[in-house]
Amino acid sequence: MKEFLFVFRNDYQAVPKGSPEEMQAETKKWMDWIGGIAAQNKLVDRGNRLGSEGNTVKPGNVVTDGPFMEIKEAIGGYTLVRAESLEEATEMAKGCPIFQNGGSVEVRVINPM
Amino acid sequence: MEQTEELIPHLFRTEYRKLTAVLTKIFGLEHIEIAEDISSDTFLMASETWGIKGLPENPVAWLYTVAKNKAKDYLKRNTLFDQKITPHLQNNSSEIQEFEIDLSEQNITDCQLQMMFAVCHPSISSEAQISLSLRVLCGFGIDEIANAFLTNKEVINKRLFRAKEKLRLEQVKIEFPSQGAIEGRLEMVLRTLYLLFNEGYYSAGKDVTLRKEVCLEAMRLTNLLLENKTTNKPAVNALISLMCFHASRFEARVDVKGETILYQNQNENLWNEELITQGECFLNQASVGDKLSKYHLEAGIAYWHTLKRDTAEKWESILQLYNKLLQLEYSPIAALNRTYALSKANGKNEAIIEAEKLNLKDNHLYHALLGNLYTGIDNVKAQFHFQNALKLAKSKADKTIISKNISDLGSAKNQ
Numbered sequence: 258m259k260e261f262l263f264v265f266r267n268d269y270q271a272v273p274k275g276s277p278e279e280m281q282a283e284t285k286k287w288m289d290w291i292g293g294i295a296a297q298n299k300l301v302d303r304g305n306r307l308g309s310e311g312n313t314v315k316p317g318n319v320v321t322d323g324p325f326m327e328i329k330e331a332i333g334g335y336t337l338v339r340a341e342s343l344e345e346a347t348e349m350a351k352g353c354p355i356f357q358n359g360g361s362v363e364v365r366v367i368n369p370m
Numbered sequence: 371m372e373q374t375e376e377l378i379p380h381l382f383r384t385e386y387r388k389l390t391a392v393l394t395k396i397f398g399l400e401h402i403e404i405a406e407d408i409s410s411d412t413f414l415m416a417s418e419t420w421g422i423k424g425l426p427e428n429p430v431a432w433l434y435t436v437a438k439n440k441a442k443d444y445l446k447r448n449t450l451f452d453q454k455i456t457p458h459l460q461n462n463s464s465e466i467q468e469f470e471i472d473l474s475e476q477n478i479t480d481c482q483l484q485m486m487f488a489v490c491h492p493s494i495s496s497e498a499q500i501s502l503s504l505r506v507l508c509g510f511g512i513d514e515i516a517n518a519f520l521t522n523k524e525v526i527n528k529r530l531f532r533a534k535e536k537l538r539l540e541q542v543k544i545e546f547p548s549q550g551a552i553e554g555r556l557e558m559v560l561r562t563l564y565l566l567f568n569e570g571y572y573s574a575g576k577d578v579t580l581r582k583e584v585c586l587e588a589m590r591l592t593n594l595l596l597e598n599k600t601t602n603k604p605a606v607n608a609l610i611s612l613m614c615f616h617a618s619r620f621e622a623r624v625d626v627k628g629e630t631i632l633y634q635n636q637n638e639n640l641w642n643e644e645l646i647t648q649g650e651c652f653l654n655q656a657s658v659g660d661k662l663s664k665y666h667l668e669a670g671i672a673y674w675h676t677l678k679r680d681t682a683e684k685w686e687s688i689l690q691l692y693n694k695l696l697q698l699e700y701s702p703i704a705a706l707n708r709t710y711a712l713s714k715a716n717g718k719n720e721a722i723i724e725a726e727k728l729n730l731k732d733n734h735l736y737h738a739l740l741g742n743l744y745t746g747i748d749n750v751k752a753q754f755h756f757q758n759a760l761k762l763a764k765s766k767a768d769k770t771i772i773s774k775n776i777s778d779l780g781s782a783k784n785q
Contacts, residue, residue, distance in 0.1 A: 285690070289716070292693030293724050296705040303697050 258339045260301055260367040261346040265353070266330040267360030269309070286354035294338055294349060301337035330361065337367070378417050381429060386413065386509040389437045391481040391544075392473060394506075396441070399488055400538045402506070408444060412437040438471045482507065483594055483601070484544045490559040493540045498533035499562045500569060501526055508587040518584055520575055546600070556601060560609055560665065563588050567613050574765040576628045582620055589613050607656035608665035614649030615672035618642040630767045638678045646676045667695040671707075685714035706735050710742075718743050734762035738772055745779060752779055 275283065294300045309331075313321045340346035343366055350362040386409050393405035412433055426432040489502045504510040504518065516526045547555040570584030592610045595601040622640035623631050653669050670691045674684050692708035705728055713721030722743050730736035737759035744752035756776045763769045 285686075288690055288693045289712070292689070292696055292708060293727070295693070295696035295700060296708050296724065297727050297729065298700040298705070300697060300700075 258341060259346075260369075261338050261340055261343070262363075262365045262367055263304075263336045263338060263346075263350055263353070264332055264363040264365065265334045265336075265355055265360060266363065267333050267355060267358060268329040269331055269333060271329075272358045272360075283354070286357075290352050290354055291336070293352065299339045299349065301339050304334060304336040306334040307332055333360070377425070377429060378413065378420070381416075381433065382413055383509050385430060385433055386410075387507055388473070388478045388482065389433070390506055390509075391485045392471065392478055393437070393441055394485065395481045395544045396471065399542055399544050402534060402537075404444065406506070408437060408440045411440060434473045438473065441471055479594065479597070481544065483598060484546055486559055486591060486594070487547055487555055488537065488542050488544050490555070490562040491537060491540065491542050492555075492558055493542070494533045494536050496562060496565055498529055498536075500566050501529050502533050503562060503566055503591070504584070504587070505530060507591060508584075510587075514580060517575060517577055517580055518569060518573060520573070552600065556595075556603065556606075559595070560592075560605060560663075563592050564609060564612075564665070566591075567616070571616055574767065578624050578628050585613070585617060585620075589617065604656045604659045604661065605663040605665050607652045608663055608669045611649045611652035611656055612665055612669040612672050614645045614652060615669065615676055618645035618649065618676065629770070632771065633675065641676070649673065649676070662694070662698075664695060664698050667691050667698065671695070680714070682715070685711055689715040702730050702733055703735070706730070706733070706739050710739060713743055718747060722747070732762065734759045734764075734768060734772070737762065738768075738775070741772075741775060741779075745775075749779055 274280075291300065291303055295303075311322070315321065338346060338349060340349060343364065346364050346366075350364050353362050355362060389409040389412065390402075390405050393408055394402045397404050415436055416429070416433060420426070420429075486503075486507060489507060490499050494502070501515055501519070504515045505512070510518075512523050512526050512530075516523045519526065546552070567585050567588035570581045570588065573581055573584075575581055589610065592606060592613065595606045596610060618641050619633075619636065621642065622636040622638065623633075625631055649669070650673065653673060656666055656669065671688055674688050674691075677684060689708065689711040692704060692711055695704050696708060709721050709725045709728065712724055722740070725736075725740050725743060728736060737755040741752045741756035741759060744755060746752075753776070756772055756779065760769060760772045760776070763772055
């Protein structure tokens with residue numbers, strides 16, 4: 258088994274803020290999806306969501322505060338899973354609810370140090 | 371005489387463990403057998419003496435006095451005294467007579483608590499921890515432990531012997547863990563108590579009374595933790611809450627022949643309201659702090675099961691609790707139960723897709739679940755899975771239930 262990182266990206270500005278009920282329904286979809294991976298004993302770490310505040314440090318001490326929300330495909334969160342192959346991990350990612358809002362999941366193999 | 375015969379087994383169950391805990395604390399865990407021998411001898415003497423002379427006025431006080439004297443005699447005769455006790459005495463061995471064995475309620479409770487931490491030491495397997503708990507913390511006979519584990523006396527004796535050897539080797543002491551270690555050690559204790567309760571609750575053993583007693587002992591020991599400030603933690607409250615909810619179904623879940631009655635077929639009038647209320651109360655007390663233990667989640671699931679009516683809210687809540695539980699700790703049974711809840715909350719079709727991914731093909735419950743999910747959707751597949759389940763099931767109770775599913779499927783087809 259190898260470990261894989263799921264990176265969730267979306268244009269978070271474009272995703273409409275729903276009513277509390279809709280947001281709850283959205284949370285449920287995520288919980289059911291993660292729960293399904295955990296039920297296969299393939300969840301390594303459910304990971305976290307990332308807030309919109311942040312900085313980017315560049316060469317020469319150049320610091321830019323991240324206007325991340327305006328960038329399409331901003332990283333919104335990550336999760337760690339376990340799978341036999343990249344194909345299997347990719348298959349797992351296909352169930353992610355993010356696609357219903359136009360987002361994407363980047364699937365990356367983790368090479369342990 | 372008759373009175374004596376009834377009283378001694380009862381006192382053995384309640385007092386043997388107390389004497390053993392206090393004496394082991396004095397002698398050191400490495401000499402636990404001496405403590406056990408003295409406790410056993412005390413009861414032997416009681417049955418002889420009481421049988422001839424009749425019951426003493428205060429049987430418990432009598433037992434304590436005899437045990438104290440036996441312990442003092444032992445210490446006097448043995449070099450052990452020099453190593454263990456003398457350093458703690460101010461002057462010399464003439465103080466043996468003064469030396470007190472403290473059998474006050476407070477000291478008994480403290481010793482039992484410390485013994486609990488010693489027995490649940492990470493160096494021995496959880497199986498050994500449970501056996502040892504039943505022996506020295508609950509005062510169960512070797513026969514009873516063998517019965518509870520569906521094995522023979524020899525296996526249990528060997529297991530206990532090895533566990534004690536290991537504790538000796540690791541130089542485990544009967545003491546409270548240090549402030550820094552208590553959280554981790556308490557986790558071990560809770561795990562053992564949880565397994566001890568499950569041993570009684572889910573065992574395939576036919577002795578219903580014995581199984582119930584194992585559960586009640588697990589609850590008693592958990593209560594000991596609640597009574598102490600240092601160990602009265604949210605997770606402990608969550609664990610006792612979980613036990614209360616499960617225990618509330620004692621009378622409803624087994625028929626007169628000792629066969630299991632499935633949850634959906636239980637007569638809910640037999641559910642114990644008092645235990646359910648207690649469970650709710652403990653769950654409230656558990657809801658402080660910022661640590662969510664698996665006992666919190668399992669208590670939450672058990673709480674929803676105390677409401678028999680199927681509602682969307684009930685199954686949605688159970689599903690989400692299982693989702694969280696699995697993120698905290700995977701287990702095949704939680705994965706299967708989660709999938710059942712998924713079928714109730716999101717429908718059978720979604721649950722079938724998820725169930726097929728579970729990769730538990732060697733587990734009879736996996737096939738029983740798929741059999742149930744396919745029933746009414748694809749009865750051929752349902753049949754296939756029920757047959758697999760029947761082949762894999764080990765206990766008679768499981769086989770009976772699965773056979774019933776198969777025959778129900780057959781009669782549905784003929785209609």
